[in-house]
Amino acid sequence: MDEAQVQQCARNFISDLEIKDVRDDLSVYVKAANAKVVKEELGKGESGYTITKPNGKHVITVNSLEPEERQRFTICHEIAHIELKLPSSHEEVPSWSYAKRHINEVMCDIFAAELLMPYVQWRALVPKTEPSLDVLEYMASQFRTSFPAAASRYANLADVPCAYVTMERGAIRYAARSTLLRKVGAWIAPKSPIPPGSVAHRLREGGVSQVDTGEVAQDIWFENWDKGLDLSELARHYAKSDTTVALLWFSEEDLPEVETTRFGARVVEDDGLSELTGELTWPGRNRRR
Numbered sequence: 001m002d003e004a005q006v007q008q009c010a011r012n013f014i015s016d017l018e019i020k021d022v023r024d025d026l027s028v029y030v031k032a033a034n035a036k037v038v039k040e041e042l043g044k045g046e047s048g049y050t051i052t053k054p055n056g057k058h059v060i061t062v063n064s065l066e067p068e069e070r071q072r073f074t075i076c077h078e079i080a081h082i083e084l085k086l087p088s089s090h091e092e093v094p095s096w097s098y099a100k101r102h103i104n105e106v107m108c109d110i111f112a113a114e115l116l117m118p119y120v121q122w123r124a125l126v127p128k129t130e131p132s133l134d135v136l137e138y139m140a141s142q143f144r145t146s147f148p149a150a151a152s153r154y155a156n157l158a159d160v161p162c163a164y165v166t167m168e169r170g171a172i173r174y175a176a177r178s179t180l181l182r183k184v185g186a187w188i189a190p191k192s193p194i195p196p197g198s199v200a201h202r203l204r205e206g207g208v209s210q211v212d213t214g215e216v217a218q219d220i221w222f223e224n225w226d227k228g229l230d231l232s233e234l235a236r237h238y239a240k241s242d243t244t245v246a247l248l249w250f251s252e253e254d255l256p257e258v259e260t261t262r263f264g265a266r267v268v269e270d271d272g273l274s275e276l277t278g279e280l281t282w283p284g285r286n287r288r289r
């Protein structure tokens with residue numbers, strides 16, 4: 001199961017539900033998954049788990065000691081395990097961290113993001129201005145989710161070329177890209193070091209938690225990229241967990257011209273996610289139950 005299929009599953013799951021209140025109350029999802037939520041004080045780093053009773057009812061236990069935004073993410077993540085029928089392999093890593101996480105867990109996080117920040121509501125609420133710390137914090141507060149979860153969603157659904165990069169201990173873990181960047185094959189290699197010259201690199205060198213925005217060359221971030229083009233980078237460093245995140249964006253006019261011959265230098269990926277352009281393939285009335 002790939003990212004696009006997981007996204008489609010999540011959209012099928014919510015398509016028949018009344019989701020207008022989900023920013024306050026996730027019970028419509030819980031009910032649809034034939035589950036109930038129990039809050040308990042669990043161990044540090046343990047976010048939650050699900051037990052299925054003999055009658056088929058699922059009991060989702062979430063750690064009441066974690067922040068509310070985290071509990072909301074956990075509930076949606078556990079619903080993903082139920083709906084995608086993917087077994088858990090939980091480790092002590094934050095939800096938005098991709099380090100050493102099992103692929104099933106990453107897929108459940110993608111499903112959870114679709115539930116927590118539904119596409120249609122996101123599009124209606126996202127400011128049409130340039131991205132900024134304020135915009136990302138506004139969206140995080142609107143959907144009662146974490147800053148990294150909102151920033152990742154922002155990049156995923158942006159109309160402009162946009163990417164969101166998660167870095168840990170100085171190495172790139174994961175990059176979410178907008179449709180346009182995926183179409184032109186913009187690639188940020190996982191496991192490579194945070195590129196020198198980037199805002200993220202500078203903030204991490206500083207060693208304290210901080211946020212900054214700056215202009216950097218596009219080829220600092222993207223592999224095999226044209227020179228002479230700039231992008232905006234908003235980076236945030238979390239010193240305690242040695243985690244750095246960066247939102248990268250530029251206007252469509254600043255896209256390099258992509259080779260169109262079949263021997264073109266840049267390989268255009270087809271990762272099947274083009275439905276995120278807005279022409280969604282919502283399921284019709286013939287949805288299987």
Ligand SMILES: [Zn+2]
Nearest residue numbers: 088089105108
């Ligand atoms: Zn899980």
